[in-house]
Amino acid sequence: MYKLISIFFAMSILNSYSQTPRIAIIPEPASINIGSGNFTITSSTVIYFNDPQLISDLSIFNNYLQKYYNVFLTSKKAGKKQTDHITLLLNGNMEWDSYKLVCDSEGVTIEGGPGAGVFYGLQSLQQLLPPGKAALRVPALTIEDKPRFSYRGMHLDVVRHFFPVDAVKRYIDNLARYKMNTLHWHLTDDQGWRIEIKKYPLLQTVSAWRNGTLIGHYHDQPAVYDTIRYGGYYTQEEIKDVVNYAKQRHINIIPEIEMPGHAQAVLAAYPQLSCTNGKFEVGKTWGVYKDVFCTKDETFTFLQNVLDEVCALFPGKYIHIGGDECPKDRWKACPGCQQRMKLENLADENGLQRYFTNRMVNYLKTKNKIAIGWDEILEEGLDSQAVVMSWRGYTGGTQAAIKGHDVIMAPASHVYFDMYQSRNTGGRVAIGGYLPLDVVYRFEPVPDVLNSEQAKHILGAQGNVWTEYIGDEQRLNEMVFPRICAMSEVLWSPVSKRDYSAFAGKMLVHFKLLRLLNINYSTALFDITAHVLPHGVNGISVELSTMYPKGKIFYTVDGTEPTNLSTPYSGKINLEQSAGIKAILYEGAERRGDVFNQIFTINKATGKQITLKHQPHVEYSRGGAMALVDGATGGLPWIPSEWLGFQGVDLDASIDLGSEQTISRATVDVLKDEEGRIFLPAEVKVLTSVDGIKFNQIAQLDSEQIKSMNRKLRLKFPDTNARYVQVIAKNVTSNWLFVDEISVE
Numbered sequence: 001m002y003k004l005i006s007i008f009f010a011m012s013i014l015n016s017y018s019q020t021p022r023i024a025i026i027p028e029p030a031s032i033n034i035g036s037g038n039f040t041i042t043s044s045t046v047i048y049f050n051d052p053q054l055i056s057d058l059s060i061f062n063n064y065l066q067k068y069y070n071v072f073l074t075s076k077k078a079g080k081k082q083t084d085h086i087t088l089l090l091n092g093n094m095e096w097d098s099y100k101l102v103c104d105s106e107g108v109t110i111e112g113g114p115g116a117g118v119f120y121g122l123q124s125l126q127q128l129l130p131p132g133k134a135a136l137r138v139p140a141l142t143i144e145d146k147p148r149f150s151y152r153g154m155h156l157d158v159v160r161h162f163f164p165v166d167a168v169k170r171y172i173d174n175l176a177r178y179k180m181n182t183l184h185w186h187l188t189d190d191q192g193w194r195i196e197i198k199k200y201p202l203l204q205t206v207s208a209w210r211n212g213t214l215i216g217h218y219h220d221q222p223a224v225y226d227t228i229r230y231g232g233y234y235t236q237e238e239i240k241d242v243v244n245y246a247k248q249r250h251i252n253i254i255p256e257i258e259m260p261g262h263a264q265a266v267l268a269a270y271p272q273l274s275c276t277n278g279k280f281e282v283g284k285t286w287g288v289y290k291d292v293f294c295t296k297d298e299t300f301t302f303l304q305n306v307l308d309e310v311c312a313l314f315p316g317k318y319i320h321i322g323g324d325e326c327p328k329d330r331w332k333a334c335p336g337c338q339q340r341m342k343l344e345n346l347a348d349e350n351g352l353q354r355y356f357t358n359r360m361v362n363y364l365k366t367k368n369k370i371a372i373g374w375d376e377i378l379e380e381g382l383d384s385q386a387v388v389m390s391w392r393g394y395t396g397g398t399q400a401a402i403k404g405h406d407v408i409m410a411p412a413s414h415v416y417f418d419m420y421q422s423r424n425t426g427g428r429v430a431i432g433g434y435l436p437l438d439v440v441y442r443f444e445p446v447p448d449v450l451n452s453e454q455a456k457h458i459l460g461a462q463g464n465v466w467t468e469y470i471g472d473e474q475r476l477n478e479m480v481f482p483r484i485c486a487m488s489e490v491l492w493s494p495v496s497k498r499d500y501s502a503f504a505g506k507m508l509v510h511f512k513l514l515r516l517l518n519i520n521y522s523t524a525l526f527d528i529t530a531h532v533l534p535h536g537v538n539g540i541s542v543e544l545s546t547m548y549p550k551g552k553i554f555y556t557v558d559g560t561e562p563t564n565l566s567t568p569y570s571g572k573i574n575l576e577q578s579a580g581i582k583a584i585l586y587e588g589a590e591r592r593g594d595v596f597n598q599i600f601t602i603n604k605a606t607g608k609q610i611t612l613k614h615q616p617h618v619e620y621s622r623g624g625a626m627a628l629v630d631g632a633t634g635g636l637p638w639i640p641s642e643w644l645g646f647q648g649v650d651l652d653a654s655i656d657l658g659s660e661q662t663i664s665r666a667t668v669d670v671l672k673d674e675e676g677r678i679f680l681p682a683e684v685k686v687l688t689s690v691d692g693i694k695f696n697q698i699a700q701l702d703s704e705q706i707k708s709m710n711r712k713l714r715l716k717f718p719d720t721n722a723r724y725v726q727v728i729a730k731n732v733t734s735n736w737l738f739v740d741e742i743s744v745e
C-alpha cells in the first residue's frame with residue numbers, strides 16, 4: 001500500500017511538473033526558490049500598484065500580455081494584496097535595481113527598489129510565462145535578484161546601415177527584455193551623419209547620404225559599389241521620442257559623436273574642417289579614412305555647437321566622443337596642426353589627439369556631462385574624468401582602471417557581435433573573426449590583475465554591433481541573438497550562478513520565445529565542430545562536439561545526408577583516407593541546427609606529430625599546432641578556428657612523418673588580408689632530414705614567386721627520402737602571418 005501511494009505521489013509530481021512552464025530566466029537571477037503549485041493569470045487577474053511611478057512599467061507589461069497572449073488586465077492603485085492578483089510595490093528601502101518576486105497560488109507580488117526593480121521583476125515574470133499560446137501559468141517560487149554591474153550595454157551602429165526609429169525601438173525592447181540598461185548609439189561616422197543638428201543643415205542634406213555602398217566584403221578585389229543613394233537621419237523630434245521610449249524601459253542612451261577620426265561624412269559637407277579643405281564625399285566603403293578633423297579653432301567651435309544640441313537631447317550623464325582609429329597623416333602634413341603642437345608644447349601627434357580629447361572632455365564638463373572615448377584616448381595626461389571604452393582587448397581598460405579612470409569593457413575578442421558566430425556562414429558575409437556563443441558566455445569583464453579598488457572602476461561592459469555587413473533588422477537580430485542572451489548573464493548574474501550548460505538548456509525555451517516575438521536568431525548553438533587528433537600510423541581521428549550540451553550526434557562518411565538513423569557518434573571517427581564527414585545533432589527525436597559538412601584531405605603530413613618553434617598569437621591559436629596538419633582547410637571567409645596567426649614571428653614547423661618516406665611536394669596555405677595587416681610571407685623554405693638532426697634545404701620560394709601563387713604556396717622538389725620535414729615561412733617584420741594547412745606528398 002505504502003509503495004502504491006508513493007508511486008502515485010511521484011506520478012502526480014511528474015504530471016504537475018510537465019504542465020508547469022520551465023523556469024528559464026535569462027539572465028539567471030541571483031536566487032530562485034521553487035515552491036509548489038502555481039498561479040494562472042487570466043483576464044480576471046487584477047494588477048495592484050502602490051505608486052503612480054509604476055504605471056509606465058505596468059502598462060508596458062500589460063501591452064505585452066495583450067500583444068502576445070491577447071489578455072489585458074485591469075489595474076488599481078492599492079497596496080493591499082487580493083486573491084487573483086499581480087501586485088507591484090515600489091520600495092525605496094530596497095537596493096536600486098533589485099527586486100523580489102513571489103508567486104503563490106493567490107498571485108504574484110513584485111517588490112522592487114527605486115531604480116528599475118519592479119520593471120526587472122516584470123521582465124522575469126514575462127519569461128516565466130509559456131513561450132507560446134498556452135495558459136498563463138506561473139510556477140510558485142520566490143526570486144531575489146539584483147544586477148552584478150551598473151553598466152549593462154549594447155551598442156548599435158546606425159551609420160554603416162541605417163535603422164529606422166521603429167527598428168531602434170524594437171532593439172531597445174530586446175535590451176530591456178534581457179535587463180540591459182544602456183544603449184550606445186553610434187550616430188556619426190565616415191559613411192553618414194544620423195542626427196539632426198539645426199545649426200548645421202548640411203549635415204542633413206549632405207552628410208546623411210552616400211552615393212553608393214560597397215558590395216561584398218571590404219577585402220574583395222576589385223572593390224565593387226552599387227550606385228544607390230543611401231542614408232537617412234533622425235530628426236530631433238525622433239531622437240526625443242526614442243530617448244523617452246528608452247527611458248520608459250529604464251535604458252539610458254549614450255550618443256556617440258565621432259572625433260577626430262571617422263569624420264569623412266562631416267568633411268564632405270564642411271571641407272573647411274579638414275586639414276586640406278577637401279574635396280570629399282561621404283564614405284562608400286568601410287575601414288579607416290585618412291582625412292580627419294583638423295585641430296583648427298573652427299573645428300572646435302563646430303564640435304562644441306554640435307555637442308550643445310546633442311547634450312540638450314540626451315539627458316544621461318555620458319556623451320561618447322569616439323577617439324578611435326585616427327590616422328595622423330594629415331596632422332603631420334598640416335602647418336596649422338604643427339603650429340598647435342608647438343604652441344601647446346606637444347611632443348607628437350598622439351599628444352595632439354590627447355589635447356583634442358581633453359578639450360572636448362572639458363567642454364562637456366561645463367555642460368555637466370562625462371565624456372567616454374574608445375581606448376585610443378588613453379594617453380599620459382588624459383583628463384582623469386574621461387571614461388575609457390576598451391575595445392582592442394583588455395589592455396586599454398586594464399591600464400585605464402589602474403590609472404583611476406572608469407572603464408567600460410568591450411574587447412573585440414569577446415563582444416563584437418559583427419563577427420561570425422557560426423562556421424556555417426550560409427554564404428552571408430560578416431566582418432571576419434569567429435565569436436561563438438560560448439566564448440561570449442565565458443567573458444569576464446573584470447581583468448584578474450586588478451585589485452579590488454581598481455576593479456571598482458570597471459562599470460560594466462557592452463556588446464558592440466557594427467553594421468558594415470548588417471543591412472536590415474532580420475540580419476541584425478540574427479547576429480545579436482543569442483549572443484545578447486549570453487552577454488546579459490555576464491552583466492547581470494552573480495559569477496556563482498553562471499553555468500554554460502544550464503544557459504544552453506534555457507536557450508531552447510528562449511528560441512521558442514523569440515519565435516513567438518517574431519525575432520530572428522542564429523542556431524549556431526547547435527553547430528557541430530571537429531577537432532582532429534593523430535591516429536595510429538596513418539590518418540586522423542576526428543572528434544566532434546557541439547556548444548549545445550544536451551544533444552546526440554549522428555554522422556555519415558559516405559556523403560549521404562545524416563539523420564538519427566545514421567551512425568551515432570561515440571568517441572572518435574578514424575579516417576585513414578580522405579573523406580567527408582557529415583553530421584547532425586538530435587535531441588530526442590528533434591533535429592537541432594544545420595548539417596556539419598567537412599572534407600578531410602589526408603596526405604603524408606596529416607595527423608602527424610608537429611612542433612612549432614614560435615607559438616601563434618593566443619587569440620589565433622584555437623586549433624593548436626595540429627590545425628596545420630588536420631586535413632581540414634579553413635576556407636574563406638576566414639574564421640580563426642582553422643587558421644593560426646603568427647604576429648611578428650615566422651612559421652617554423654617541424655613535422656615527423658613517423659617513418660622515412662619518399663616525398664616530392666609541400667604546400668602551405670596562407671592568407672592575404674592587407675587591410676587586416678595579414679601579409680604573404682617574404683620567403684618559404686622546406687628542409688628535410690632522415691634523423692631529425694641534420695636538415696638539408698630542398699626547396700624555396702622567393703617573394704615574387706609567392707605573390708604569383710597568392711594563397712596556396714606550392715614547393716616542388718626531386719624525390720627525396722625523409723622522415724622529418726621542416727617548413728619555414730618568413731613573416732614580414734611585425735605583421736601577421738596566417739597559416740591554415742601544411743601538406744606533404
Ligand code: TNX
Nearest residue numbers: 324325374391416418431466
Ligand atoms: C573598428 S571598434 C571600429 C569600427 C568598425 C569595427 C568593425 C572601433 C572603436 N572602431 O569603426 O566598425 O572595427 O568591427
